[in-house]
Amino acid sequence: MSLTAIGAGLAAFTGIGAGIGISIATGKATDAVARQPEADGKIMRLLLLGCALAEATAIYGFVVAIMIILFA
């Protein structure tokens, strides 16, 4: 059981990548809106797309962690 827990914990490290990715995307989007407030609709769409793609890695990590807990 202990090794299973360690494996699931390691899979949760995918959250680091997603967190960094989303924070960079949000920071840049804030910059862009500050520079060109009239383009906020377009920026918002691109930001949501980027966040969804970046967040996917964290979700994969979560699915892997659940698989480790359930099937190991």
Place this chain on the structure above:
Amino acid sequence: MKEMLNELLMEDKTLIHMPFGGGYFDIYASVVVSWIILAVVIVLVLILTKDLKVHNISKRQAALESVVMFLRNLISTIIGEEAGGYTDYIVTVLVFIGLCNMVGLFGFTPPTMDLNVTIALSVMSIVLVEAAGIMKKGAGGWLKSFAHPMAVIAPMNVLELVIRPLSLCMRLFGNILGATVIMELIKHVVPVILPAALSLYFDLFDGAIQAYVFCFLTSLYIKEAVE
């Protein structure tokens, strides 16, 4: 932890055990919940679209028109002019997934937490994307589009046929499952007040965002396919 996951994922999801021919035909809880959602949506549509007029419209019709225009506008700005005909299908999927994700508010298990539902939705999306490409370019042009920027990356383009629906379905499933698991954990630790506040985020906001992201990516793929 493991017991809770088992309860959420591994339990027997059969709700109706119907005799069919020689054996049994199982109907999952997720199917029944989506039937309920469909029934609610159909009744709402029938009530809201009763005696629509061109002039002198009622408040109900004005509200309905603004909601429909908002949803169509949301999708048609992404999907572009060329594939505008697919807007209404995607709006339908958006409404269905959105309601599926939020149905947790009323004490049901969200149907999108069942992998079968998300797989079906993403397979429908990828079939629509490829069909849109074939309708636009013809079968030959569609086959050629696999080698689009250069012939070397054709294997990657073929792999995308599998990766796109896989990531669509896993993203939706994982997000909804994750939200439900976190909510269950919080209900375990603090049974009052806090779950109500967090359910606003996890059920309403996250559900709406995930429905939007699913439709956003589908319409982006369709736009790419008809270019």
